Amino acid sequence: MSPASTPGPTQAPHALRHRRSARRLTTGQLADLRAAITATQRIGDDRGFQHWAxxxxxxxxxxxxxxxELFLPxxxxYLYLFEKALQDHVPGVTLPWWDWTAEHAEGIPSAYSKRKANGRRNPLFDSPIQPSxxxxxxxxxxxxAPGAPGFLPSPGEVERVLKNRDFFTFQTQLESIHDGVHVWTGGTMADIATAAYDPLFWAHxxxxxxxxxxxQLRHPGAGVPAPLLDRALxxxxxxxxxxxxxTQLGYDYAASTAAVKGPGHG
Amino acid sequence: MVERFTSDPIELPPADRPFQRSDLLFYGLDHSGASFEARVFMDPRGVGGEADSRHRAYVGSFFILGHGGCFGDVGHCDIPTDRDPFDLRPAHQLEPALRILTVTDAVRNLLERKVEAAKVTVTAHTAARTPSDVLAFERIRLATYA
Incomplete structure (x- = not known):
């Protein structure tokens, strides 16, 4: 995996931001995410959480x-632009991913399932829904209203879907798994009309x-069919x-990240 | 809309013709109502009763995230039957869905039992206290790939 996007001829290389597993966020990363969500919840215009949901x-x-056919793109x-809205408040914050295949013991990650965080309402636990x-x-x-954790998709199910070489078959089977996790979570997440108001939606x-x-990494020659590429979203x-x-959108996926300072240029 | 459907027998591929993979394709699925799990069974005589995923004829499930009803005025959720070829607007939200269930092992098992055709039974399961008569689709196809 490339650690940085390919710079244009007049661009300096920019470090990619990493989306991380929701289970492996550091205390600081989780605090940043909560701060960004809270900040967007306080905005009532088209920069706010309610607008995006x-x-x-x-x-x-x-x-x-x-x-x-445009489900994945x-x-x-959608996630890219919402993440940008979060970064307007907390630079560098990224959306974590909920690996439901690896979380059969606990189901919803604790970052999202605890009602309170540091003595205050956890903004990842739930959200208001605007009247409209x-x-x-x-x-x-x-x-x-989550189901039993054992009914979440298994690594084997996901592996079978990843083996598809045809984009449409892959997308259709992945969407069925996706739908199943919405159904498993239940409540607001179980209907298209309201799902995105649940903060867990974004991790899913x-x-x-x-x-x-x-x-995409596994099937480099089998991308989105050419006739779809210029379709508007x-x-x-x-x-x-x-x-x-x-990487052209500025992010990558990592199970976890850690960094240390270099010697600097002094 | 129904809660359970059993098809006419669908012909299995010839037992002497090897294949790598077999898929059941469900065309024209409705997704306007409640979200649901569809449990799918393949059996020469069909499957009745309260069959679940432990039943020997169970071949897998697919899921539909539904719209949960119509929130517009009269006609808002009617899918247009004729589409102008110069209409560049996105397709209607409720255009029917496709689901593809890979059933390779199940078809091989049926062929080993000398079964030549099997009925496909589909049962819909929604959240508690939500009506389960949400199942509507146009066609099932069994495709095998050499």
Whole structure:
């Protein structure tokens, strides 16, 4: 894996930001994520959490792409732009991924399942739902009703899907696994109209995006079919082509990261 | 919409023709309502009763994340039947879905039992207290790949 994106002729190389496993976030990384989510929850305009959650579902129009050929590219663009909104508040923060194949013992990662964090409400546990985003008027906050952890997808199931060489077959089978995790989580996550209001949605989709990335690495000659590449991903200012190479979007996936200072230039 | 469906017998590939993989494809799936798990069974006589994933005819599940109902005015969730070829707007949100379930081992097991055709039974399972009659699709195809 390249540690940095390929610089353009007039660009200095930029270090990629890493999306990390939600189970392996350091205390500081988790605090940054919570601070960024909290900051966007305080904004009522089109930079805020409620706005971004509403793009996926209610209020109308429901813009997400499900059960169609742009499922993976559309959600990659969606996560990228939401992550940018978070980084406007906490530079360098990234969306973690929830590896549901490895978490059969605990189900939802503790970063998202604890009601409180450091004595305060954990912004990853739940979220308010704006009045125009509710499927029913009483749905003021997100809820979950998770199944037994053993019913989450297994590594073997994911491995079988990753073996597909054809993009559409891979995407269709991955979307079924994705749908199953929504169903497993239950509550707000179990309906397209409200799913993105749950902070866990973003970690789940980060995992889906990661699996697409792993598939891309494994099948370098089997990408998105050419006729789709110039399709727009409304309402985002991006096409499918813009989503193909994640290092061009400035991020990469890592199980964990650690850094130490160098000698400097003094 | 139904909670359970059993197909007519679907022909299995000839036992003497080797294949690498076999998929069941479900075309035209509705996803307008509640989310659900669809458990799929293949058996020469079909599967009745409260069969679950431990049943010997169980071949796998697929999942549908549903829209959970219609939130627009009258007609909002009607899928247009005719589409202008110059209409560049995205497809309707409720255009039917496809699901592909890989059933290679199950088909091999049926062939070893000298089965030539099997009925496909699909049962829908939603969250507790949610009606399960959410199953609607147009066609099932069994495809094998050499």
């Amino acid at each position: 509403g793009i996926h579902g209610l209020p109308l129009p429901i813009s997400c792409v499900h059960h169609r 559309w959600h990659r663009a 985003g509710r499927a029913v008027p009483s749905q003021t906050r997100t809820t979950r 989709h980060s995992m889906i995006d990661r699996l697409w990335y792993l598939w 409304a309402p985002f200012p991006m096409t499918v082509r813009d989503t193909i190479e994640i």
